[in-house]
Amino acid sequence: MPLYPYHCRACGETTEIFARTPGEDLAPKLLCAHCGSTEVERRLSPPRLPADDAAVLQMLRRRGEAEGLGRSPHDG
DSSP states (O other), X not given: OOEEEEEETTTOXXXXXXXXXXXXXXXXXXXXXXXXXXXXXXOOOOOOOOOOHHHXXXXXXXXXXXXXXXXXXXXX
16 A cells, blocks of 8 residues: 655644555545644655665664564564
8 A cells, every 4th residue: 555645734744644545645534643634735755766675674673663663583
């Protein structure tokens, strides 16, 4: 599922939302997660470049640690 950034014109915050189908604009149905406003608009996101496996694993490890998930039992 694609991930799209949505910007709130009321509070200025941006939230990333999963869309069920590519290109689906969810703005008419969304409320801002920060202030509850209906003034959200989809923003264009930069294309993501393919990364090598080591970079992806490192990024996932950092994200997991930031979310308190700890280390994998397979890590040395």
